[in-house]
């Protein structure tokens with residue numbers, strides 16, 4: 001522990017953790033409802049989806065962020081989802097509700113491949 005926290009700092013931390021607790025309690029799933037939906041991040045960088053394959057639970061959200069200097073898309077092979085153009089530095093969010101295996105590509109660069117598995 002780096003030094004003794006002053007009283008104000010301690011109180012601030014206390015309030016912060018209390019707020020965190022409240023936030024968690026507010027989104028707690030009902031008993032037996034399974035796992036809580038979470039968000040997964042996929043980075044598009046150097047003409048690659050990273051991670052290339054991802055497995056999520058139905059109800060989870062996946063966010064693709066384009067770190068390349070040019071636009072990409074996230075387009076399912078069966079067209080069940082299509083981000084359309086994701087500009088440089090932009091993100092696209094998708095809530096995975098349908099279970100299945102969804103290979104996807106970038107429609108601008110079809111050699112870019114990824115796979116979304118929804119359980």
Ligand SMILES: [Cu+2]
Nearest residue numbers: 072106108109
């Ligand atoms: Cu692309």
